[in-house]
Amino acid sequence: MNAQTQNFLEVRDVKTHFPVHQGLIFQKQVGAVRAVDGITLSMRQGEVLGLVGESGCGKSTLGRTIMQIIPPTFGSVMINGQVVSKLSAGDLKRARREFQMIFQDPYASLNPRMTVFDTLAEPLLFHGLATKSEVTEKVSELMREVGLAPRFMKKYPHEFSGGQRQRIAIARALALQPKLIIADEPVSALDVSIQSQILNLLVDLTKRRNLTMIFISHDLGVVKHISDRVAVMYLGKIVELAETKALFAHPRHPYTRALLSAVPLPDPDKEKARTRILLEGDPPSPMNPPQGCRFHPRCSYMKDACKASEPELESAAPGHEVACLRHQEI
Amino acid sequence: MTTSNTPLLKVDDLRTYFHTRNGVVKAVDGISFHVNRGETLGIVGESGSGKSVSSYTLMRLIPTPPGRIESGSAVFDGMDLLKMPEKDLRKVRGNRVTMIFQDPMTCLNPYLRVGEQLMEPLLIHKGLSRDDARKRAIRALEEVGIQGAASRVNHYPHEFSGGMRQRVMIAMALITEPELLIADEPTTALDVTVQAQILDLIKKLQREKGTAVVFITHDLGVISGMADRVLVMYAGRAVETGVTRDVFYHPQHPYTQALIDSIPASHAPGEELFTIKGLPPDVSKPLPGCAFSLRCLHAEEACRSTDARIHELSAGHGSSCLRVHQGSLKVITHRVAHASGQGAHA
Numbered sequence: 001m002n003a004q005t006q007n008f009l010e011v012r013d014v015k016t017h018f019p020v021h022q023g024l025i026f027q028k029q030v031g032a033v034r035a036v037d038g039i040t041l042s043m044r045q046g047e048v049l050g051l052v053g054e055s056g057c058g059k060s061t062l063g064r065t066i067m068q069i070i071p072p073t074f075g076s077v078m079i080n081g082q083v084v085s086k087l088s089a090g091d092l093k094r095a096r097r098e099f100q101m102i103f104q105d106p107y108a109s110l111n112p113r114m115t116v117f118d119t120l121a122e123p124l125l126f127h128g129l130a131t132k133s134e135v136t137e138k139v140s141e142l143m144r145e146v147g148l149a150p151r152f153m154k155k156y157p158h159e160f161s162g163g164q165r166q167r168i169a170i171a172r173a174l175a176l177q178p179k180l181i182i183a184d185e186p187v188s189a190l191d192v193s194i195q196s197q198i199l200n201l202l203v204d205l206t207k208r209r210n211l212t213m214i215f216i217s218h219d220l221g222v223v224k225h226i227s228d229r230v231a232v233m234y235l236g237k238i239v240e241l242a243e244t245k246a247l248f249a250h251p252r253h254p255y256t257r258a259l260l261s262a263v264p265l266p267d268p269d270k271e272k273a274r275t276r277i278l279l280e281g282d283p284p285s286p287m288n289p290p291q292g293c294r295f296h297p298r299c300s301y302m303k304d305a306c307k308a309s310e311p312e313l314e315s316a317a318p319g320h321e322v323a324c325l326r327h328q329e330i
Numbered sequence: 331m332t333t334s335n336t337p338l339l340k341v342d343d344l345r346t347y348f349h350t351r352n353g354v355v356k357a358v359d360g361i362s363f364h365v366n367r368g369e370t371l372g373i374v375g376e377s378g379s380g381k382s383v384s385s386y387t388l389m390r391l392i393p394t395p396p397g398r399i400e401s402g403s404a405v406f407d408g409m410d411l412l413k414m415p416e417k418d419l420r421k422v423r424g425n426r427v428t429m430i431f432q433d434p435m436t437c438l439n440p441y442l443r444v445g446e447q448l449m450e451p452l453l454i455h456k457g458l459s460r461d462d463a464r465k466r467a468i469r470a471l472e473e474v475g476i477q478g479a480a481s482r483v484n485h486y487p488h489e490f491s492g493g494m495r496q497r498v499m500i501a502m503a504l505i506t507e508p509e510l511l512i513a514d515e516p517t518t519a520l521d522v523t524v525q526a527q528i529l530d531l532i533k534k535l536q537r538e539k540g541t542a543v544v545f546i547t548h549d550l551g552v553i554s555g556m557a558d559r560v561l562v563m564y565a566g567r568a569v570e571t572g573v574t575r576d577v578f579y580h581p582q583h584p585y586t587q588a589l590i591d592s593i594p595a596s597h598a599p600g601e602e603l604f605t606i607k608g609l610p611p612d613v614s615k616p617l618p619g620c621a622f623s624l625r626c627l628h629a630e631e632a633c634r635s636t637d638a639r640i641h642e643l644s645a646g647h648g649s650s651c652l653r654v655h656q657g658s659l660k661v662i663t664h665r666v667a668h669a670s671g672q673g674a675h676a
Contacts, residue, residue, distance in 0.1 A: 054521035161609050191376040191548065196592040196603035203600060218521065221551075225594035225603075244599060262526035264551030266595050268574045271555035278530060279523045282491045 007042040008212050009066070009180060014039050014075035016058075016065045020287065033287050035061040036072075037236035040313075043212055045179070050227030050244065051216045052259070054283060058236040059216050063182045066214065067101050068092055079180055097127055100173035104185035106165030110157040116143070116168055117153040123175045138175075146171045146201060163194035170201065174209070181206075181213045187222060199226060220263045224248055229319075232256045235286055235294040238313060242320040252322040254330065255295050293325065301330050337364035338542050339388075339510055344402035344412075346380075346387045349395060353614040357383040359566035360402075362640070365510065370536070370543040372557025372574065374550060374589070378610055380566040381546045385512045387412070388544075389429055390419060406510065425455040428503040432515040434495035438487040444471075444498050445483030451506050470501040474531055493524035497531070504535055511536075512544045517552065529556060550593060554578055559646070562586050565611050565621035568640055572647035581661050582649035585622045591664040604664055620652060628659050 016036040021027040035058040043049055051059045064070045066077050068084055077085045079099055087095055103109040110119060120139045124130040130138045140150035146167040157165055166186060173181055183202065187195040203226060206213050217223050223230055223244075230247045232240045232255065240253040251257045258277040265271050279298050284290055290297050292307040299306070305325055313321040316328075324330075342362045348355040358380040365371045375381045386392050388404050388411060404411040406427060411419065431437040439447060448467035452458045458466065464483070471479035474497040487495055496516060503511055513532065517525040529552065536543055545556050553560060553574070560577045562570040562585065570583040581587045590596055591604035608625045611617055620638035623629040633652050640648040641655055653659035 054523060163609075192550070192589060192592045193376060193606040196594075197605045199594065200603050200605060203602070220522070221594045225597065225599050258523060262522040264525075264529075264549065264555050266550035266554050266578065266590065266593055268554040268578050271551075276526055276530065278527055282493055282524065 006044070008045040008047075008080055009041075009043040010076075010078040011039055011041045011062075011066060012076050012078075014062070014065055014072045014077060016061050016070055017073045031287050034236050034289060035286055036065055037286075037289070038075075039236075039238055041231060041238065041241065043214075045212050046206075046210045047229065048206055048213045048215055048227045050223035050230040051214055051233065052218065052220060052223050052230060053233035054218060054259075056235075056283060056286060057233040058286065059233050060184050062233070063101070063184050063214060063216050067099060067182055068096075069101075094127075097176040098178055099180040099182065100176065100178040102166075102169055102173050102181060102183040102186045105189050106162055106169050107157075107189075109169055110165060110172075112157055115154050115156055116148075119157075119168060119172055120175055123172065127176055129176065142171045142175055145174065145205075147197075161194075162190055163197055166190065166198050167201065170198075170205070174205065177209075179212060181211050182216070183213060184216045185218070186215075188217065188219065195222070202226065220260065232259065235283060235289050237294060237323065238321075239295065239324070240320075240322045241313065242317075242322075246317070246320050250320075252316050252320065252327045252330075253295075253324050254299050254301050293323075301326050338367045339365040339404065339406045339544075341384075341388070341404045342402055344384065344387060344404065345400040346383050346392060346397060347400050348397050350614070355614045356566050356617075357397075357613065358387060359613070360639075361561075361563065361566075361568045363561050363568065363571060365542050365544055367509070367542055368536070368540045369558045370545055370556055372553040372560045373544065373546045373563060374548065374553050374560060375563035376548055376589075376610065378565075378613070379563040380613075381548075381563050382514055383566075384563075385429070385514050385544065385546055388512065389423055389427070390416075421455070424451055425506045426508050427510045427512065428506065428508040429512040429514065430496075430499050430503045430516045432518055434492065434499045434519070435487070437499060438495060440487055443484050443486055444490070448483070448498070448502050448505055451502070455506055466505065467501075470505045471498070473504075473535065474498070474501045475527075476501075493520055493527065496520060496524075496528055500528070500531060500535070504539070504541070507539055508541060510542045510544070512546070514546045515548070516545075518547070518549070525552075532556070550578075550590065551595070562589070565617065566613050567621050567638070567650070569622065569638075569650045570648065571640060576644075576647045579663075579666075580647075581663060582643055582647065582654050583622075583651045584626050584628050584659075584661055587661045587663050596664050620650065628653055 014036055015038055017032040017034050019029045020031045020033060022030040039062060053059045065072050072085055076083055082095060084095055117139055120142055121135045124135055124138055139153060143150045148167050187198050215226055227244045230244050231238050234255050240256045251260050258279045261277045281298060292309055293311055296302045296306040311323045311325045313323045316322045344358055344361050346358040348357055361384060373381045387399055399412055445467050448470055449463040452463040452466055467483055468479045471482055476482050476497055490498060517528050547553055557574045560574050561568055564585050570577060570586045577586060581590060588604060588606045597603055606625050611621055611624060619634040619636055623633040636652055638650040638652060640650045642648045
């Protein structure tokens with residue numbers, strides 16, 4: 001590991017823009033969807049960072065940008081001392097061993113024509129982590145680690161349930177012994193009873209393997225359960241970043257407050273007693289985000305200064321950063 | 331007309347089976363419940379538990395074949411919705427009983443302006459003139475919080491965002507001032523902040539108009555805030571029913587307890603979550619005894635052979651668990667166990 005950097009993951013001012021073209025033949029760029037628009041964050045090794053926000057806020061794009069599935073338009077991503085956003089295609093392939101991804105839909109992310117064995121053996125053989133003779137043993141080991149019986153090795157994805165498929169996807173991500181896992185809504189497609197099994201597995205694996213994980217989800221209950229720290233995104237920017245406990249106990253950004261108050265609690269008495277902060281309208285388009293603070297058109301604390309300048313993340317308390325001009329007053 | 335103490339809707343022993351090439355899928359297998367005027371009944375269950383099929387059955391929207399309503403009755407204001415002639419049903423469906431579906435994009439006609447779609451039930455059921463219907467449509471959009479309603483009625487569904495479309499669906503479902511509204515996962519496709527707006531809106535309109543609601547969802551959080559009473563379904567059968575507080579705080583069926591204990595909110599952060607072993611059963615195979623017995627930690631021999639039906643334990647609170655009836659099992663949720671554990675230490 002690089003001795004100079006303490007942080008395992010460094011994301012510096014990353015922007016990911018998707019150009020929007022108009023015209024059939026002479027296509028010209030008429031604008032850009034600013035999905036991720038200037039994000040800086042860092043993570044220690046072994047830490048679990050929850051990334052929350054509503055659909056379209058750029059949380060998945062940020063995950064994919066860190067993975068280098070989508071190259072950033074601007075900025076750099078450094079994983080374990082290596083600037084992965086500058087690597088050549090060949091070097092990136094080799095470096096990918098270190099960081100792997102788990103996707104939302106286990107029905108779409110597994111190749112239907114490959115057996116569990118094929119799916120899990122491929123990365124091991126490609127990266128030379130196992131020889132042909134040892135690969136069966138390694139695959140069995142992986143399957144046991146994620147709670148699947150090795151006797152199902154020759155089965156195809158369609159023969160498994162959603163929860164089991166997600167276990168296969170997790171085993172595939174773990175095959176190369178990565179240090180960083182990006183899990184993009186890994187339990188959103190699953191029923192509650194299955195969701196709890198997968199969450200237990202992920203908590204267990206991150207502890208056992210000292211994995212660094214970015215857990216992307218719109219479900220705040222799940223994020224609260226699994227994360228050490230939480231970053232809240234709104235329209236391509238992080239608006240608040242804090243330790244999980246501090247964020248849920250003392251949310252400082254008006255958007256975080258509204259988001260937390262909107263989460264339904266499975267507790268009838270608490271549900272009745274609480275007051276909701278209802279936001280007006282829908283999030284604006286990331287193609288044309290509002291001037292100044294991006295949240296100002298929906299914010300009840302808005303004043304003129306919020307329209308004029310865009311607030312940067314600043315420290316509100318130790319380890320608690322918030323991007324709001326008025327966070328001290330409210 | 332009914333007197334005030336008979337329920338608005340009474341469903342008895344409802345069974346809907348699908349006759350497929352691979353056997354008979356017993357999607358709904360003998361459920362009974364009632365809905366009183368102005369109240370909200372929440373139906374919870376995981377995917378495949380039959381909650382949506384039940385609601386489609388009530389509206390007689392089950393594709394036949396392969397589906398067939400095998401038995402049961404659903405008496406709404408003295409009329410059996412399942413047996414009445416199609417001609418009479420059409421006077422009730424979409425008028426006195428309406429429905430909101432999960433996905434507002436596929437349930438609005440993309441070729442018609444939303445105004446036309448809002449006016450249709452008024453023209454058909456209420457015999458309003460086009461002018462009056464149009465005025466009513468604009469008012470309905472205003473009631474669900476759509477700004478600039480007078481011009482928005484001329485827009486097509488694709489010009490609305492997801493939350494706005496769901497508002498249009500709600501406006502459409504409530505425009506005839508129905509006595510019963512069936513909402514099938516109306517907020518599942520929406521973000522939490524938009525979900526909060528929609529739930530708030532349904533509650534407000536229900537208060538103003540006294541509509542009874544059957545609210546179907548898999549989300550225990552949503553149910554706890556919306557429902558007066560709850561029906562818990564598993565594998566096409568009802569396992570527990572009762573007042574929301576009773577079901578959440580004192581569940582009387584191991585499945586309800588397992589469901590509540592599976593959600594992270596019932597635990598301290600990072601603490602191991604409760605899990606239900608195995609998978610939901612295949613409802614096309616015979617399931618003797620209690621459907622949950624295969625996964626239940628407390629199941630005994632008798633559970634796998636004795637038919638499990640809901641029996642009332644206390645006023646309005648029923649469970650289908652055999653062992654709870656016998657008194658040989660006390661269902662305790664993690665939260666209660668935890669709280670009493672702490673009490674012992676203190």
